[in-house]
Every structure is written in C-alpha cells, then in structure tokens.
Amino acid sequence: MLVYLARRVVYTIPILLGVSLVCFALVHIAPGDPLVSVLPPDASAELQAQLRALYGFDQPYIVQFLRWLGRALQGDLGTSIASGRSVTTEVVTAVGYTLRIAVLATLIGFFFGSLFGFVAGYYRGSAMDRIASFVSVLGVSVPHYWLGMVLVIIFAAILGWLPPTGKGDESSLWESFRHMILPAVTMSVIPMGIVARTVRALVADILSQEFVVGLRAKGLTDAGIFRHVVKNAAPTALAVMGLQLGYLLGGSILIETVFSWPGTGFVLNNAIFQRDLPLLQGTILVLALFFVILNLLVDMLQTALDPRIQRS
Amino acid sequence: MSAVDIRDLRVTFGGVVRAVDGVTLSIERGEVVALIGESGSGKSVTLRSLMRLHPPRATKMEGTIAVEGRDVLAMTPRALADYRGPIVSMIFQEPLLALDPVYTVGEQIMEIILRHEKVSRKEARARALALFERVRIPSPERRLDAYPHEMSGGMRQRAMIALALACRPKVLLADEPTTALDATVQIQILLLLRELQRDLGLSIIFVTHDLGAAVEVADRIAVMYAGRIVEEGTARELIRNPRHPYTIGLLKSRAHGVMEKGTRLDAIPGAPPDLARLPPGCSFAPRCAAAIESCQIEQPPSFVVEGGHRARCFRWKDAPAQLGAQALGAA
Structure with a gap:
C-alpha cells in the first residue's frame, strides 16, 4: 500500500509539470497586454518598458516560464498586477472560500444524488424512477447562474429567509453559514445530477447480477441485500463524488459571480478581465494541484474499498 | 413424507414463455435426483422455483411445491426468507458470479449463519472455519479472509458448498455445480457432494446437462425436455433401458x-x-x-x-x- 502510494505521488510530478506548462502557454497565447490594467492610457513608452522589465515580461517566454516555475516551487506565485498583493495569499484565501461551498455543495449533491439514484435504480421503470431521472437530467442541464438567480428571487427577495449575496459577517458562524446556503445549493445540482445517474446505473447493474440471487438464496431480506448493493456501489460512487468536488473547487465562475462569493471562480473572472497574468497562472496551477491530489485520494479510497483493485 | 414434492408445476415468464409445463416430481429424504436436459429445457427454472428465486413480478407459478411439508408457493416473504438457508439452499453454477465480489468468503458464510441463528460473530467464524475444513479447503483459516476472485475455480466451488451447508439444510439444490470447472476438478466436486450427502443425510436435486455427472452422483434421473419431464427412473434403468x-x-x-x-x-x-x-x-x-x-x-x-x-x-x-x-x- 505504501509503495503504491509513493508511486502514485511520483506520478503526479510530470502531470503537474505539464499542467503548469499548459497554463503558462494558454495565458501567454491569449491576446492583449498584461500591463494594460495598471498603466494609464497615456503612459510613456519609457514607463511601459520599465514596468515590463519589473514584471519580467521583457524576457523570452522560456526564461519567464522557468523563473515562474522556480518561484512557484518555493511557494511564491508572484505578485498580482491588479492588487499588488501576493498571488499565493490571494489564491489561498479564494480557495478557502470556494472549498467551503464546494464541500457543502458536494455533500448536498451526493446525499440527494445517491438517494435519487438508489430509488431510481431499485424501482426502474416506475413513476419514481422517471421523476428521479427527470430531476437529475434537470440538474445537469439547467443553467446554474439562472437557477442561482431564481433561488435568490424566491428565498431572498420574496421570502426573505436567506441573504442574497456576499460572504456575510464572518465573526458569526451562523451568519456565514446562511450566506453559504444559496450558492452551495445552486452548485449542488451539478454533482447531484451526475451522482444520481451514476448511482442509478450502478444499482441497476448490481441488482441484475447473479450474486443478488445468491444473497436471496441465503435468506437475506431486502434490507440485508441493500447493504451489499451499497458496498458494491460505493467505490465508483465515491470516485465520481471526488471528481465532482474537484470540478467544483475550480469554482463556478458564473455561480460565484451571481452570488459575489469571493472564491476561485470570482478571482479567475477578475483576473481574466483585468489581464492579471500572475494571478491567473497561479490560480490555475493551485486548482490543478488540488485536482491531482483529490484524484489521488479518490484512488486510495477506491483501493481501500474494492478488493479487486490490485494493491501492488 | 417426501423431502420434496412437486405437483404439476407450471412456470410462465412474462405471460408467454412456458418454461416449466406441468412438472411432477418427488424426492425422498436422503435421495439424490439429477435433472438433466439441454439449455432451455426448464431444469434450472424448476430448481429455482423450489426457492422461489424468480423475479416475482414477471413470473407466474402454478401447481404445488412442498418441501419438508412446507407449502413453498404460499409462503409470505418473511417465511420465505427464513426458509431459504436452513431448509433449502443452493449451489450455483459459477461461484465467481454467485458470491459478492467485495466481501470475503468468510464474511459471506458468517452472514448466512448470523442471519438465521442467534450466535456470536466469533462462533459464526468458528463454524465457517469448520465448514471449510469439512469441504477440505487447504489452509482454511487463511482462505476465510480471501475474496472470491483470489481463489481458484475448484476452491471457490468448495467455498460455495460450505456456504450452502452453513445452516444445515435438509435439501440441497445444485445448479450445474461442475459445469464451470476443469474435468479433474469436476470429479473431485462430485465425489465431495456424494460424500457430504451420505454423511449429512441430505436430499439433493442436481441439475446438469452432463449424463456422466448425473450417473456418478444420482440415485434417480429425470430427463427434461421443453419444460416437461419426459422420462424418469433410477440411474441404472435409464442408462440400461x-x-x-x-x-x-x-x-x-x-x-x-x-x-x-x-x-x-x-x-x-x-x-x-x-x-x-x-x-x-x-x-x-x-x-x-x-x-x-x-x-x-x-x-x-x-x-x-x-x-x-x-x-x-x-x-x-x-x-x-x-x-x-x-x-x-x-x-
């Protein structure tokens, strides 16, 4: 198990290197001048050159990349052009905010997704199945920013139960939780739909297998068989959940913008519009890192749950 | 009283497929009966009817089935679940498919014991170990903690037999128990079944399409064709005459x-x-x-x-x- 873990950790190095190269390249291929947001429109050519040299934009790309990579390895992702603050600090703060609603959204999505999936899988072809399938398709296909706005209209504007936007007063745990509910619920419909469809297919497949007949032949009741179905479905369902958490960590640009939630999506959005290259690069790299780590964790969990996956 | 008494059993799937069409068969206590026939002759369907393992919504079952004096077709779901295991149990054709892949075989044997009897987990494990020794699985203690995919075909079928015998059933149903195995292993499993039958006084219904296997273990043979028993008699009579x-x-x-x-x-x-x-x-x-x-x-x-x-x-x-x-x- 330890050898397996070590090998998997080593495998992540080339992945991260590739990701950093791709995100560096993407950011630089995009047209536009990174200094446009900090320079006054009438800045002199001299001032432009000076700033360019200060940020290192005058160097060849390969030098820029290696320098950036070297600093990134030491935890320094540069300085945001727009705010002048450390990118690392900005990203870590944003990830913290996104993590909160992403985890909450994944938990909500996983709970309801599994519930719908199990009901649909168990009662295939019934009205319950059709309702559950309809809800899950709706979850995947509805535009989330639209759903966010609808929820704001209903729960904030009309009913006044929950705050519409922002992160709230963070000294009060209850207040900040109330602010998380709407964005998290909006975000949860994505994993909910995907988990529901996955679990439905899994349950249907498991129930059609011969060993379920074997379990009945042992005298197990439906409750006893349910335990087996859950354990058989768990590795795949958890893997899907982990991947969904990874996607959500990227923050939904649209959802975070609708709710003015200061997470990674919000930061990315601002970085793109302000052409804040260091911030953009840094955020993408950190998100990729999270995604890779999460994948690793999911794999470990699957290995622990499913004896058929070789541990060698 | 016979161990098993089937009278005019008719099993219809989806309202049109008459898989079993008027089967009457009785098995005495301690008797081994082989049901033989080709694929689709209704032999496995007849066998599974004895435990009512067909999907209830799509299956219509008529006639009567009495096992150890119990009316199987009249049982409530609860009574049926209590009946499966301690009265009748089944050995499946392909144990790799019939065992849950994510539980160890030991856990699966303990599960059936704990389901039907009020014993501690420790006791259940000791019983499972004794069963593994009974079906002659080498290094039984270690094998209890193996997953089905970690065992060989013959070993898995022995584990399946141990599972089926866990709650000391009176009637054992064997659904082509040797079909998925190598020829040499087939004979070992047949001999093991015969030995267990003698020692435990089991009644066995044994489904096969292999006449040789039927002759090897069965006292009586019933030949099925298109959902009916076309000929039955002692193994000797059927082969000779x-x-x-x-x-x-x-x-x-x-x-x-x-x-x-x-x-x-x-x-x-x-x-x-x-x-x-x-x-x-x-x-x-x-x-x-x-x-x-x-x-x-x-x-x-x-x-x-x-x-x-x-x-x-x-x-x-x-x-x-x-x-x-x-x-x-x-x-």
Missing part, C-alpha cells in the same frame, strides 16, 4: 470409450422448440425419428415402464428397438 427417444438421443450423443478419429457423434437433429409457441402434441415430435401421427396431435401421458420408471412417449415399447438403443446398453 432408455424408453424415450430423447433420452436415447442423449445417450447416443455421448462420446464413450475410445472413438476412432473421424467418427461422427450422433447429435440430435434440429433445435428445441420455442417455449412461447409449443406444439400441441409431443414437443419432441418434430425432432423424433420414431414419431407417428398421434405424436403431432396429442400430448403423450406418462406411461409406467416398470416400478418408478416412467416415460412420456406413445412409442415407449417399440421406439428403443427402432432407434437402436439396445446397442447402447451393451456399450
């Missing part, structure tokens, strides 16, 4: 002794009928070389050949001679 043309065909289609290279096996011509559209007369008539006109029109009743030897064939007296069955007995 087959009366139904289908039984004769099965016997002739076996490779026995040393065969010259290039010698053709006598296969039965044609294919089994569509169970959704059975012919009005004898369902074997379209493939039968001895068929006469009445075979096409009317279903033959069960004729008594001698004692418990019965055949559903109008021509049971003279068909064997016509089809050259005498030569088989000598072989």
